[in-house]
Amino acid sequence: MRPKLTDVAEKAGCSPTTVSRVINNYGYISQKTKDRVYAAMRELNYQPNTLARSLQGKQTKMIGVIVPSITNPFFAELVAKIEEQLSDDGYKMILCNAEQDSIKERQYLRMLEANQVDGIIAGSHNLDIEDYRRFGLPIVSFDRDLASSVPIVGSDNYQGGCLASQALVDAGCKHIYFIGNPNKTGNPTFYRFEGYADTMAKANLTVHTARSAFYESPSAKAAALKELLASERKIDGVFCSDDMTAILLLRVAKNLGIKVPEELKVVGFDGTQLIQNYEPDLATIVQPIGDLAGMLVKLLYERIADPSKPLAQNSYLLPVKLLKNQTI
Amino acid sequence: MRPKLTDVAEKAGCSPTTVSRVINNYGYISQKTKDRVYAAMRELNYQPNTLARSLQGKQTKMIGVIVPSITNPFFAELVAKIEEQLSDDGYKMILCNAEQDSIKERQYLRMLEANQVDGIIAGSHNLDIEDYRRFGLPIVSFDRDLASSVPIVGSDNYQGGCLASQALVDAGCKHIYFIGNPNKTGNPTFYRFEGYADTMAKANLTVHTARSAFYESPSAKAAALKELLASERKIDGVFCSDDMTAILLLRVAKNLGIKVPEELKVVGFDGTQLIQNYEPDLATIVQPIGDLAGMLVKLLYERIADPSKPLAQNSYLLPVKLLKNQTI
DNA sequence: TGATCTCTGTCAATCGTTTGACAGAAAAAT
DNA sequence: ATTTTTCTGTCAAACGATTGACAGAGATCA
CATH class of the missing domain: 1.10.260.40 (lambda repressor-like DNA-binding domains)
Known part of the structure; x- marks a missing residue:
């Protein structure tokens, strides 16, 4: 006993x-x-007994973290940083893997509420803003506008889109494609695309988009990329909205005998440690994962300490960096 | 309210x-x-209010999952599968990222105890068996012998070692290296090494080992691998104890102008979806991640349902598969 | 000496449930 | 008409803490 x-x-x-x-x-x-x-x-x-303490009115010291997919290296690293911070401060993390499932995400929200978590870090984006607005607990959002009461932390995706595209322009590319899925407004990818589109306009180049959804299987994506590279032989530059797609593109190019960077230049997005360590040739936009995690946690603490306090700022966009490498 | x-x-x-x-x-x-x-x-x-219910004596429906590193793709995929199962069954997962830190791991154990979790899945291996033995809650262990009362689930690492090594032998390799860190007994890597060593003996080949610790930085590892390949030009086959190291090796070989698989054959270990999708050339031993997760969860449920019930089996070794690919 | 401050303790209410004991009523079975 | 079963309710204790009210002791200060 x-x-x-x-x-x-x-x-x-x-x-x-x-x-x-x-x-x-x-x-x-x-x-x-x-x-x-x-x-x-x-x-x-x-x-x-933490249960008894919390029942008495003390905090539970539990934080819910909802991500779209923990197997995505970017989110794995973000979660690792968040967990490190939280555990240093005596908090526990309930990890929720929402995949593309809005029903599951709503269940998670209910569950976290029933478990009296002190707050939530929401990194998944399947639900309507309504679902979050009527939610009573402190929330901070990663990379997505949820509601006016919810602060957003994210990378400066627009800046990243500009940096990546400008790098391709500077390298002399004339037919630059954007690969990603910018269909939903408020999506991080959307802002990356806007940065790309504005940069193209400034350079008097045409915008070309190849849709590639986050949830498509890599082999389906690879097939689509192969089709693209094979049919559009004029492509000389590609800005991929994420590094994993960029890797597929590099592989496809190699198989087709297209030389990188001589004939085709590629810039990715995310710049995880995994990519920097195991795909060190890839030029990419590096998101400051540690800073993002730190900011998310810090803002959440502030919300927890005083939920009624008006937000100093609704949105926190952290600067990104271009990592120049062999593929450019 | x-x-x-x-x-x-x-x-x-x-x-x-x-x-x-x-x-x-x-x-x-x-x-x-x-x-x-x-x-x-x-x-x-x-x-x-789940707090009040649990205080009354009901289960908390919370499970602690301790892993060495969530940024390791293998553990990311394992955790994702575990979380999926648990959430389907109405359980919550507290994720603990123990890194190489035994103090932190002990703190996690205390914390999970204080939070009245229903059980623990332990995938990290920094602590003494003693710490786990005097632990009152239901535990199952991944890939490591903790205590006689704790069931172990893991891949058949010995079989994997044999399969990988035999594949290299069959491919005609004569100077086969093992790269990994088999120093601690009870380590998964140790059994992979044993499979390798026994296969070498049977084929009348010499055992060659190059130590590579789990926690070394990738760039340090890469440097060591470069040194190895450059100095030992007779190497014609390598069995890497994990895929990430294998990828580094492939990159180093390419930089040195060593042709794979003509001059050097490589087999890895783990076979995550990430590797299969983004490094599809690598021959590797595939661990059945979904089955491992399912077995861990199922055994834990049994322990929770009746902690005093004697174990039918102490150890559950799931079979692995060789994925034949271009690097062999 | 009296007033103030520091320490320790008892008592009881509270947090939001669960659950056993018990009672009484209605409905069904004998 | 009587017994049994089913339903609904009240009451109170329990889970393991926290915390305010209150009291009394000893120490310190004026």
Whole structure:
């Protein structure tokens, strides 16, 4: 049986109230009593029951983190950074993998509410804004405008789109494609596309788009890319909205005998450690994953500390960097 | 304010006890009353407070999952599968990223205990067996012998080592290296090495090992691999204990102008979807990630249902498959 | 000496449920 | 008409803590 507060009190020769006061640092307690209580706690290997504490009104110290897919290296690294921060601060993370499933995401939201989490970091984007607006708990959103009461943290996707496209222009490309799925407004990809489109306009180049949805299978994507490269032989530059697609493109190009970067230049987006370590040739836009995680967590803490406090800023766009590499 | 049990009772025109009985399906309740209660619950958007329920003695429906690194694609995919299962069964997952830190891992264990999780899936291996033995909660372990009371689920690493090595032998390799870190017994890598060593013995070939620790940085690893390939020009086959190292090796070989598979054949280990999708040339040993996750979860449920029930089996080794590809 | 401050303790209410004991009513079976 | 079964309800204790009110002790200060 796990020891409880009264066991500690008995061992320390004092009342349960005193033990609770030592734990919560509440009221007047002499150092001597404190020491005795701590000793008893150690001896019994006592830990307060967090359930009981939370029921009493204390925080649960639990944070829900909803991501679209943990197997996506970008989100894996983001989650790892978030978890590191949270655990340093004594928080627990309930991880929710929402995939492309809005029903599942809604269930997660209900579940997190029922579990009295202190707050939520929402990185998945399947639900209507309505679902989030009527949600009572502190939320911060990653990369997506949810509601006016919810602060957004994300990379400056527009800037990234400009940087990547400009790099291709500067490298002399004349037929530059954008590969991604910018159909939904408010999507990060949409802003990357806008950066691309504006840069094309400035350089007097035509906009070319090849749709590639996030949830398509890699082999389907690869087939589509092959089709594209084979039929449109004039392509000399591609800005991929994510690195994984860029890798597929590099592979397809190699198989078709297209030389990178001589005949085709490629820039990706995300710049995870995984990519930097295992695909070091790929030029890409690096998102500041650690900073993003830090900002998400920091803002969430602020919301938790005072949910009614008006937001200083609704949106926090962190700068990205171009990583110049062999594919450009 | 969130509605509580008594609010539902009031709305449904019955006592709190009755509402609780409807929720818990306990005692005699007429269909008419049930319907009234359900209607009231829906109308108020009521959800039982899980904290209060758990405090009362119900399960928390929370599972702790401890992994060494969520950014490792293998663990990312394993965690995704585990989470999928758990969430289908109404469980929540607290994710713990232990890195190489035994102090952190011990803290996690304490934290999970304090949070009354129903059970733990332990995939990290920094702690002494002692720490786990005196742990009161149901545990299952991934790939590591923790204590006699803890069932182990893992791939048949020995078989994998044999398969990979035999494939290299069959392909005509004469100087086959093992790259990995088999120093600790009980490590998965150790059994992969044993499979390799036994296969070498059977084929009358010499064992060659190049240490490569899990936690070394990829660039350090790459440098070591370059050194190895440059100095030992006779190497014609390598069995890498994980795919990520294999990828580095392929890259290093390419840079040195060593042709794969003509001059050097490579087999990896893990066979994640990521590798199969984005490095489809790599021959590797595929671990059945979905089955591993399913088995871990199933065994944990059994432990939770009856912790005192003796284990039918201490160890569950799932078969692996050789994925023959261009690098062999 | 009296007033103030510090320490320790008891008591009871509270958080939101669950559940056993018990009672009474209606419905069904004998 | 009587017994049994089914339904609904009240009451109270419990889960393991927190915390305000209150009281009394000893120490310190004026």
